[in-house]
Amino acid sequence: MAETRNVSFELEAGAQGLRLRALHRPEWEPLCIDWLSADVRRRILAGRKQLLPRALGLHKKADVLIADATAGLGRDGFTLAALGARVILVERHPFVIELLRDALARASTCDEKWAIAACARVEIVQADAREWLRHCPHALDGVHLDPMYPEDGKTALPQKGMQMLRELTDGDDDSAELLRAAMASGAARVAVKRPTKAPWLDERQPNADVVGTQARYDIYLNRR
Template sequence: MAQSGERSGPPGAGDEQTPGGDARGFSFALETIAGALSLRALHRPDWEPLSLDWTSAEVRRRIQGGRKQLLSRALGLHKKHDIHLVDATAGLGRDGFTLAALGATVSLIERQPIMAALLRDAQRRALESPVAMLAAAAARVRIIEADAIPWLRQHTAELIDAVHLDPMYPDDGKTALPQKAMQMLRDLTGGDADAAALLDAALAGSARRIAVKRGAKAGWLGDRKPALELGGTQARYDVYLNNR
């Protein structure tokens, strides 16, 4: 995700930290609310702060969808459970955590420092969950604060079974607004304008399978034709296979 604002670590309990604004007039603050690190969009004062909860009912429903759901099938998790997946567009971490709960070892890569802090806090709280399955899933997640493009190019020798890409794009004023959490994420990051380069880096790496989430009617990322397409009602996965 494109970086925006100043680098900032998570604040202590009861503290507030203002990472700063950007040229678009967006500004954010990190604060601790009820034990969870939260992001407040100061330029949207009517919005509730955002915190990441990997133990929520929504995430549990995703997990209950099992290995036959579109996400798992696109990454080959329905065929082999104990694989190493890299989610190179970590975002809110829900997809990556779901995959970990279904048996995979997952590396979440996030280059936006504020989002990386929120992801680490979500993992901390999931590790403390009294639900053994959720705590075990959190233990199979590794959070890497880095730009995924050079990271993938530098880790070609690392055993990676599959790479997940779910790039976000800047608001073009034409598409329907996403849920507020995703709007806040887009405000913070500015989108993933280098998504095509990210796909190139993934294809040049060691992963045998790369799955790219696209809108149901969207074109191929970077005009690269996939080996296969798995379609849903609102989205599809374009799957690329490496014969390495």
């Protein structure tokens, strides 16, 4: 059990897999990560021309090594793996790590060959992404950053799962430092997800961007 800041969480076994329960929010359903859900399948079927794969260069070359330094629920990372990338999910909170490992284990035992192949391309690392990136043992092709947006009372509430993660981690408001660490990793490119009209992260101008209706990816390139 984790109890901080007047919030309380615990992990429990459920029929569909490991679940995270917010004890201080009894009205919330427990969170279980499912990488084979209809939502994740839609993302994968959308292919390599959607915003995220384009931002990380998968529309040009699929066999790349990507670090998802804001792993969250792992859906973006698993989508990238299903589209051909090798993906390292980096997460520091032990409860989230356990949920991710459970999601990977369940997805890898399904009878769908594409899912099994995607799981084989996913690695989960428990670490502070800032330190891991600064001492990265891999030659990364890309780093994916999807920091939690600060609550300003104006934007719509995130999905319940992300609300739960926000309360569990207290928002992890270190995104500017995370971008600096990602650039220091030597990765060929860093893709940062932002609200469409949000300022650049850390006031750093990107080399390019990929813009959608509700979000954009700012792309930072490193010379090798």
